[in-house]
Amino acid sequence: MKCISCQDLYDEDAAGTCKECYEEANETEEELKREIDELKAKVAFLKFWSPTPSARSHPASFSDVVLVASEDTSAGAPVAVPAHKAVLVSRSPVFRAMLENEMEESLSGTIKIGDVSYDALRTFVNYLYTAEVCLDEDMACDLLILAEKYQVQHLKDYCEKFLVSKLNWDNSVMNYTFAHQHNAKHIIDAALTLITDNMDKLTTREEYVELVEKDPRLVVEIYEAYLSKQVNTAAQKDSSRKT
Template sequence: MTDNAYRVDTTSRLAQWRIDNLASCSYRKSDPFKIGRWNWRLVLEKNRNLFIKLFPELSSSNKDSPPIVSFIIRVVSSLGGRKALVHPEIRDKQLKSSDDFVWALEVPLTGKFIIDLEFLDLKTASPNGGESSSVWTDGFTQKDLRATALSSLGKMFSESIHTDIVINASDGSIGAHRAVLAARSPVFMSMFSHELKEKEMSVINISDMSIEDCQVFLSYIYGNIMDQNFLDHRLHLLRAADKYDVMDLKEACHESLLEDIDTSNVLERLQNASLYHLPKLKICCMQYLVKFGKIYDILEEFNAFIQSADMDLVSEVFNEVLSVWKGF
């Protein structure tokens, strides 16, 4: 038995355990795999039925905060054209031990199959009995922005204190401060340092952003962006960060977009990864589509993607598909 028999492959919020042969044993526990803050294990037990168990490995440091998990789990058989058995979606279930989630399959499985586990959310219970919070939305802003922006900057922006430049978005205008914009963006610095119309007229026209997107972008620059606003506007923020060379925002968007890839957004994420040169996001999207087989779940959308996407990107996807087929 090789070590590969126990390895679980992961990307973003997805885990897959490939089983080549279960006939020789009645019990198998996977190697630990990390999703969110926890190491997880999958267990197979074969008796009259096949039982699949999922549980976190809790240590002394996290035993008092077991995860509250939402997920979808499937068993995909290679026989008969990738037939799948799907467990009903699990929502907000706290898992502490190997007995907290047990799936009994009455359908006999022979040959190769894949256990496909997609995490929809991971939460931790509040220590004071309050509402649980997602480990994926507690945000970079609470941790990082405190170190890079003073709270007074946010007040200057939100209360329009001594603003000295107007930004015209596609559907509205907002006041800002040259010094703050120049300090955060080399592009704005260049505008105000040379004899350009922005310096002379004290106006910046950003016609490719709505006023709402512009406000969220400026909220980031001033250090008082809200986590949910960041999540809701990531793609617009990514475009603005790339255009105005705000590299810390671009990287924050890059890291965040890695966390919740699914079939509804993977093709859009792949296009943006190619457009804005985001290598980790590109690799994860490719793996999600090809290595983890999700391309079969969205064939109609993928056919439309082929018709409209950059041909070099389409070629990369097909080359990845060919390399996986050769190795299978």
Template sequence: MTKQVNGEKDRESQGCESLYGEWMQKECLQGDSRDEVAEENRDSRETRHRQRRGDFKRRGIPDPAVKMTSIHCYTQCKAERFSLTWTITNFSFAEGCVESSFFTNAREQLKWSLFLSTNGVGLQNERCLSFYFNLVSGPETGVRCKGRMAILNSEGEEAISRDTGRVESLMEGFAIGLPNFTRWDDIMAEEAGILQDDTLTLTCEIHVLCRPENTQLQQVKVPECRMAEELGDLWDQSLLPDCSLVVGGQEFQAHKAILAARCPVFRAMFLHDMKERRTNRVDIQGVEPEVLKELVTFIYTGKVPNLQDMATELLVAADMYLLERLKRMCEDALCRSLTVENAVEILIFTDLHLTPNLREEAITFIKSHLFDIIETPGWESLQADHPHLIGEVNRALFSVGAPAKRPCLF
């Protein structure tokens, strides 16, 4: 009985193994089939993709699968242009070759001359006028140029004109032009109205090609820097202040960091153990409120909106607070405002402040307008209270280039 049961179990086990083997074989076949189908699909997609790219290329359409970067480059070809008028007198006696005097371009880098042959160049151009541009001296690499030439009639209008055509390379000692510019008979004919008193007038234009300039246009437009305006808003609107400036009974809110960064005097106040650092308050002496506002505006923005109206007062304040650039700006404004009425006053002002440029300009102005200035009330004050300045003006008058007639200054 036991043997029979064991045999049945063995047969069942063998049957299961057989079914499992058949299932595995079937799965392997199906897996291979799926792999083949997947590979065929992949090959089909690649084929369709290649065909689509080829179709895009044939039609000139950008392939959407390829990322394109667009860059714009701008090339500017520049040409220097200059002209010359050449007059030849007693033209009917001119035989052979006639050459003009040398002339140069605006930068004096090239030296040219005009060359005219009254009997043409070559047998085929006999009885013709030949006209050439001759490069007398230039760079070793030569130049690229073209020209235009014209003959004027007695009214000054162009009667005959031609150009050399395309741009050509020209080396030093060589020439370009037209061997058959016009016929001799066309010039000499009275009805042409070209020769007046046997004088021929020609004009020419030369175009010299300069080195091209290449620039790449920015793909992203970078906004302009507005730091000066934004710092000015901190001052104008009193945003987040941490100190105060008191002058003439008025109080202005400011920022210690900006004042210290831009002005040596404020920097010393806020960096050292001084009252201004402990109280965050600065009492300003010797400066009017409006002048202080203008001075602090310069500290924040580098600009002086009312410079011309208060240049003298601002110069004094700039000298006090060691703002050298502001001081020079005030000097420049005063130099441009010199008149017969204020020249002496400005000269006296320069004696109180170290402004050598302004002092020199004031003396030069007085020297140039002396006969008018000595009639002003300021001149008497200068003689009475500042004799050493009279001495400086006197030395300037007797320097090289002084006028021949000099008044007595003492």
């Protein structure tokens, strides 16, 4: 019998397609499901916040606002990044708390963002409007920090995926440390796997020496993960020999 996809002959007991085409179709289906899930998450992120009854009674509180980066000291006064309160409160529970209550930021119309450059802040605000960004590793780190600080989970997940895709042995210890500082679990897990796969080279790295001095707790975690992997590997080998 011929496969309806590739027209090659295949086992008549199969149903319509050969094994290769069937597996390829399954992979395509899984990829489409992932893309659909990502689009659904993006749509959900871009939906406007639904105002509460108390917010409806004070529509003037959602006028325009500006954000200012504290690190931007070039050419005198820092350049403000304009935004709309309605967008900010839709994307971030932290901004919502600032702007729905009579905090300084709500009253003044200016939100000062500490420890961030103008470029990173402008990119961050643009993402809140579009859910799109062009990343390099430095910008991904800056945005991940902002996303964690202001609880923009959609952006944090995006930055984590990007940084995981850029992981290699040379940057694994640095990223592992960074991820712990900012609760980036996907990066922690991926970096830890790389590190424990290369334990024989770990102690020669400058980043490792610095980590021992600055945060020995993380060094202990690395060795615990390595020992656990060794135990699991030994158990699997023992099980395979028995079978």
